[in-house]
Amino acid sequence: MTCLNLVLSSQIHPFLNMRVAIVALALVACTFAIYDGLSGADLRAALKSDYYSHHTLGYKKAREYMYALIDNTEGEDMVYGIYTDLPLPFPYGYMHTSYEDTPINCEHIVPQSFFGKKDPMVSDVHH
Structure with a gap:
């Protein structure tokens, strides 16, 4: 296939x-x-x-990029829940310093514990 x-x-x-x-x-x-x-x-x-080459951002910075740019819809200023498709307001491009208080989870397809929470795996925004 x-x-x-x-x-x-x-x-x-x-x-x-x-x-x-x-x-x-x-x-x-x-x-x-x-x-x-x-x-x-x-x-x-x-x-x-x-x-092959990559730049490791670290967990916190990778999460900031994910919400501010990667998963954010420019012009809508929204991030959508992957399971619910529920829209949550996040200003596009705004690098918020803390997302702990938000109702969206930074979920991992591969659990962080598989690699002992080590970079670059822990901050891989694609998984």
Whole structure:
């Protein structure tokens, strides 16, 4: 099964909304265009060369970026709950210093304890 077929299939977890599916399709299309003709070890080497390096923000700063920019809808100033799709007001781009008092949870797909709460895993905003 190709990546595109997987994205389009019913194997997508039901809590993912349409925005996530559209982004996934765009990423798959871009990846196929950029790495056209590469496979196996050559493809892995190209991907590693292009995407291996990263900058660790730390847990608190990563959460600030997530609410202020990554998960925030510009123009709406909202963050939506991943399970409920409930909109919560957060000013776009505002780096709030504390989110402990907010009704939204910074949930992890992979529990922090799997890696002893160590960076870069604990501040990976994609998981």
